Amino acid sequence: MLNRTIHSGIRLCHKLLPSHPVASTHLAAAAVGRSPDRAMQSARVAEAPQAAAARRKVRGVVFDMDGTLTVPVIDFQYMRQRAGVGPTGDILDIISSWPPEEQQRAHQAIQEVEEQALRDMQAMPGLVELCSHLDELGIPRGLITRNVLRSVHYFHEHHLLLPPFLPAISRECQFPYKPSPAALLHICDTWKIAPEECVMVGDSAKDDVVCGNRAGAVTVLLNTEGRPTDDLTGECKPTAVVASLTELLVLLREQFELLPPAGLQEHEQQEMQQQSG
Numbered sequence: 424m425l426n427r428t429i430h431s432g433i434r435l436c437h438k439l440l441p442s443h444p445v446a447s448t449h450l451a452a453a454a455v456g457r458s459p460d461r462a463m464q465s466a467r468v469a470e471a472p473q474a475a476a477a478r479r480k481v482r483g484v485v486f487d488m489d490g491t492l493t494v495p496v497i498d499f500q501y502m503r504q505r506a507g508v509g510p511t512g513d514i515l516d517i518i519s520s521w522p523p524e525e526q527q528r529a530h531q532a533i534q535e536v537e538e539q540a541l542r543d544m545q546a547m548p549g550l551v552e553l554c555s556h557l558d559e560l561g562i563p564r565g566l567i568t569r570n571v572l573r574s575v576h577y578f579h580e581h582h583l584l585l586p587p588f589l590p591a592i593s594r595e596c597q598f599p600y601k602p603s604p605a606a607l608l609h610i611c612d613t614w615k616i617a618p619e620e621c622v623m624v625g626d627s628a629k630d631d632v633v634c635g636n637r638a639g640a641v642t643v644l645l646n647t648e649g650r651p652t653d654d655l656t657g658e659c660k661p662t663a664v665v666a667s668l669t670e671l672l673v674l675l676r677e678q679f680e681l682l683p684p685a686g687l688q689e690h691e692q693q694e695m696q697q698q699s700g
Contacts, residue, residue: 480620481621482621482681483562483611483684484562484564484621485567485623485640487568487627490647497537505532505535515569544574547647549668549669551585552672553669554585558585558586560681560682565592566591567601567606568591568593568594571594571595590610592606592609602637602658607640615686621635622635622642622643622679623638623640625644626645626646628655632644632655632660643661643663643664644661652664663678
């Protein structure tokens with residue numbers, strides 16, 4: 424049974440709100456189918472640079488957690504071996520096809536690996552500066568992870584001296600896990616923004632980039648290990664590739680127009696009018 428516990432004071436999981444017309448359209452389609460001064464030199468943008476007046480508007484940023492907001496510490500090959508899963512295929516999909524007893528054994532093995540990862544968890548360099556900049560501009564930031572809520576809670580409590588990522592959606596929440604775009608589309612709906620106004624950031628082309636591309640978002644691949652990326656095609660091809668969160672911050676500043684969600688601005692204006700009245 425999946426744990427649907429909601430962290431006290433922090434709204435982590437939400438029901439999918441199907442009212443957003445853009446989200447409904449994308450879900451239907453998906454069912455079918457270094458230093459700041461050098462940062463931009465190594466950030467590769469798939470599309471040609473745009474003039475400042477025509478820069479794409481971004482009103483929200485969603486992040487993967489492991490290997491993106493935190494330094495990668497999980498040995499996924501070892502995890503697969505512990506769970507009894509072969510070297511290919513999606514580990515969660517494979518386990519879900521097994522008998523209940525085998526599923527329980529495999530998830531216990533995964534949990535033990537993830538518990539060790541909690542003890543080894545470190546925040547990714549550049550995290551505080553990036554989040555602080557987004558917060559100053561009123562840009563909401565969310566989180567989608569294939570990890571568990573316990574890991575999300577631990578990250579928020581021990582490695583983030585800032586307001587939490589909201590919404591923060593784990594694999595226990597009532598959404599299909601990445602690369603499904605459902606959780607990302609839900610976050611866009613929660614923020615009252617179009618998916619095209621959102622950036623999806625992660626270190627996995629097959630999970631994070633595919634998720635963002637299926638939703639219609641800007642996709643940024645965080646490639647801290649310098650892996651070859653020129654061969655990424657189709658749904659795995661990101662809008663941009665960066666080597667660090669510092670490069671991501673420069674990329675967002677230079678290539679996009681960062682604006683708070685229009686719905687949030689309207690809400691704040693209404694509150695000010697009520698207070699002045």
